[in-house]
Amino acid sequence: MTTEAARYFSRELLSWYLEIRRDLPWRQNRDPYRVWVSEIMLQQTRVDTVIPFYERFMEKFPTAAALAEAPEAEVLKSWEGLGYYSRARNLQAGAREVVSLHGGVVPDDKEAVASLRGVGPYTTGAIMSIAFNRPEPAVDGNVMRVLSRYFCLEEDIAKPATRVGIEKLAASLIPEGSAGDFNQALMELGALVCTPKSPGCLTCPVLQHCEGRMAGKEHILPIKTKAKPPRPETRLAAIITGSGEHAGRILVRQRPESGLLAQMWELPHVLFAPGGDSTGSTAAKRRGRGAAAKAAAAAAAETAAGAAPSALEQHARQAEYMSRALSAEEGLLVRPTSWWGEMEHVFSHIIWDVQVFRAEFGFWVQSAAKQEAVTLAGAAAESAVFYEASSAAAESQALPANYRWIGPEHMKELAFPNVFVRILRDYWNELD
DNA sequence: AACCCGTGGAA
DNA sequence: TTTCCAAGGGT
Incomplete structure (x- = not known):
């Protein structure tokens, strides 16, 4: 031809x-x-x-x-x-x-x-x-x-x-x-x-x-089927501050050897899946793609509908969810203190709406006691018992191998995904 | 074949 | 703002 x-x-x-x-x-x-x-x-x-x-x-x-x-x-x-x-x-x-x-x-x-x-x-x-x-x-x-x-x-x-x-x-x-x-x-x-x-x-x-x-087809060529849009996920992350020898530092962890962001470092975080919903919050589902950054605004808007929580209530709920999940999944007991902010992260196939909370370090739970810790974590949010337990236990406990306490100076050594680079940069800038 | 894997620029 | 997608490969 x-x-x-x-x-x-x-x-x-x-x-x-x-x-x-x-x-x-x-x-x-x-x-x-x-x-x-x-x-x-x-x-x-x-x-x-x-x-x-x-x-x-x-x-x-x-x-x-x-x-x-x-x-x-x-x-x-x-x-x-x-x-x-x-x-x-x-x-x-x-x-x-x-x-x-x-x-x-x-x-x-x-x-x-x-x-x-x-x-x-x-x-x-x-x-x-x-x-x-x-x-x-x-x-x-x-x-x-x-x-x-x-x-x-x-x-x-x-x-x-x-x-x-x-x-x-x-x-x-x-x-x-x-x-x-x-x-x-x-x-x-x-x-x-x-x-x-x-x-x-x-x-x-x-x-x-x-x-x-x-043929006049230069604008329609090449033919290419559309990619599936990325799924939204709400992630609850913690900026966990230490005390004593870890004062002025925060807790970070390294991701597993394979999978998403393999071996990269990050803030501890959990998937927010209330009610056993494995794909993220119902609010995130309703929002669909592209609107993930407006979680607070969306939550506020839902208040007008009647049953939906205010942004403040939503953050409180998320903080408690995060606390329970961290203790169940990581054996990490923390006390959330306040909402810090929000960051969006777009992958090819996922959109993370990262809700970031400040939290104080409590203690590490032994694996056999993790189930018990889930219950304790709920009570710990407002309890003085938390401090008694943590001050007694925290000192002598070994850090899990994939966790580290770091300050700003350690950002030069560890590789972080972009979203956590942004969060930590902003966080440390605010302290000055 | 259909997913899983990041990030940023351009329109 | 949203959408596309860029000198793709692994599973």
Whole structure:
């Protein structure tokens, strides 16, 4: 059908790229390790966001061997704020594979590269083509959009099968001896000209034979089914202050090895699921997505309806819920003292409405006594018994392994998700 | 196939 | 304000 249009496309796109290519940090040379790191960071992340992270990362871990030897916590800290933190751990795991299996050199071998942790079909093609100039396709969102438009392809690019088909097409377009430049040219066009909204067709180097444009479909292509909206969750977090040797510090904990925000540090918090509702508060459900930041306002508005609690009552209820849940789940007895504020955190699939409460540390409960502690926690909220129990018990108790007392100065060592960085920054700023 | 995994910029 | 989605991979 389009062998002529295809040849035109490859030729014009390549020469366009060689003219306008951006001067990016990972384009200084073709060191496969540098290419690899850049491709991992660029997964689902914009160029402008990546650049400062990349500069710092390469200065700190200039070779695969340096990355392989580094403490994992240090690598995670370097990734703080970039998101998708499993990328950091997978990258280091990959670096260790490269050191142990390939003498510290990223191999010029497709199967070996593809087997590295965190390296999938796209990244394999990117590394093989950019670092080694091998004629492998590197199909990302940009490439699917550009080729869908140019060849007027109406398959749903959200379906994995579509990517496979476009990979075959992309491979057939690679000019002899220019795989790296051509693959980057495709992505550069998608990033700078053939953008998702309002594509810049008037400045496009391949406008002349673009079938999507000729069909008047450049604005509806690519076809892509909508993603499911993220579910709202209300989280109750505690800023727990210490006394005695822990005066002036607050209690933080490290998340589990796997799952959401794996191994990141955070304020202790619990899911607010009153009445056994596992998806969050009924108020959160009614609000739906996008309005999570207005919990207090929503609660206040509900008061007008009659039965709903005021914001003050809602906070009191949440504080008690948090206290009970922390003792049941963590064996951590605290006394909430006041509502501090609210912070919203948006993931790809969840929206957290984080309600933050100030609390005073009580004591740690032994696991056998946790059930009893749940009851005690309810009474503890207003009880002097709380103080008698805590002052007697707190001194000699060991801290669980995943907990630490920290001050502002420790923020430089531990990696926190963005939401807790914001909360703690604001909290410590208020104290000055 | 359908989820799970962060964050920020642009329109 | 809301919506989209960015040089995706793992399970």
